[in-house]
Amino acid sequence: MLSLGALAFSLAGTQPRGRILGGREARPHLRPHMASLQLDGEHICGGFLIAEQWVLSAACCLPCRDGKLFQVLLGAHSLTEPEPHKRLYRVRPGAAREPLLSPALPHCPQLEEKAELNEHVQVLPFQREQRDVAAGTVCEVAGWGTVTHSGRRPDRLQQVERPVLSRDECNHRTRHDHSITPNMMCTDSRKRDTCKGDSGGPLVCNGVAEAVVTAGSRVCGNYKKPGIYTRIAPYAAWIDRVMGALSGQEDTP
Structure with missing residues (x-):
C-alpha cells in the first residue's frame, strides 16, 4: 500500500513491499x-x-x-x-x-x-478490458501494511486514495526511467502511498480492481518514485x- x-x-x-502511508482507517467491512x-x-x-x-x-x-x-x-x-x-x-x-x-x-x-x-x-470484479485508466482518475487502495517510516503496523484496515499518472509521466527519466511496461500502471506517491505489507492488494477504480500492488525497492511516499501496480486485464x-x-x-x- x-x-x-x-x-x-x-x-x-x-521482497514483499507496499504500505498504506499517510492514509486513514477504513470504515469497517466496506471492503x-x-x-x-x-x-x-x-x-x-x-x-x-x-x-x-x-x-x-x-x-x-x-x-x-x-x-x-x-x-x-x-x-x-x-x-x-x-x-x-x-x-x-x-x-x-x-x-x-x-x-x-x-x-x-x-x-x-x-x-x-x-x-x-x-x-x-x-x-470483487476485476478489469477484463484492455484499456488504460485515464490519468487523473482517483483510485483507492487498502491494506494492513506499515503506516509509518518507523515500521509501525496497524491492527485495522487502512485506506488511501491516489490519482493515476500517465505511463509517459511515470516513465520520465527522473521517475521510473522507462521501466514501466504496458502491463503496469502508476499512481502519484506524494506523502501518501502503498509500501511494505500491502503488496497483493487491489487498486480499485470506479468499483473495479484494475491492478495489484507490486513489489519493488522504491522509497515509499517519495513523489519522484510513483507507486507501481501490475494491471490485471x-x-x-x-x-x-x-x-x-x-x-x-x-x-x-
Whole structure:
C-alpha cells in the first residue's frame, strides 16, 4: 500500500513491499473482498477475493513455508479482535505452480475450501478490458501494511486514495526511467502511498480492481518514485484458464 484460492502477481526476486502511508482507517467491512495473507498467524501481504475459492495477490507474497502454516484471512477489519464473519482458510500446498514465473506472470495457489460468502466476505470484479485508466482518475487502495517510516503496523484496515499518472509521466527519466511496461500502471506517491505489507492488494477504480500492488525497492511516499501496480486485464484469460483447470480437476473422480 491478488474462496477458491489465491492468484498472484509479482516482480520476481523481490521482497514483499507496499504500505498504506499517510492514509486513514477504513470504515469497517466496506471492503468485504479484502484478504490478509498470513504465515504462522502473521500478516505478510494483502489480497482480494475474486471467486469463492480464489484470492488474487502477488507472487512475492507466496513464501517459502519451511513447515510454517500459510493461510488467508477473510472477513476481517481488525487482524486481532473478534469479528462475526472473520475466518482463516488454509491454502492448498503446491497448487498451480507456474514454471515460467517472470516479472509479468501471475501465480496461482488455491484455498482448500470455498469461502463462506456473506455481508463481510464478497467477491470483487476485476478489469477484463484492455484499456488504460485515464490519468487523473482517483483510485483507492487498502491494506494492513506499515503506516509509518518507523515500521509501525496497524491492527485495522487502512485506506488511501491516489490519482493515476500517465505511463509517459511515470516513465520520465527522473521517475521510473522507462521501466514501466504496458502491463503496469502508476499512481502519484506524494506523502501518501502503498509500501511494505500491502503488496497483493487491489487498486480499485470506479468499483473495479484494475491492478495489484507490486513489489519493488522504491522509497515509499517519495513523489519522484510513483507507486507501481501490475494491471490485471492482460492476465484475465490466464486467470480464467487456471481457475477452470483446477476446478475441473476437483470434479474429476
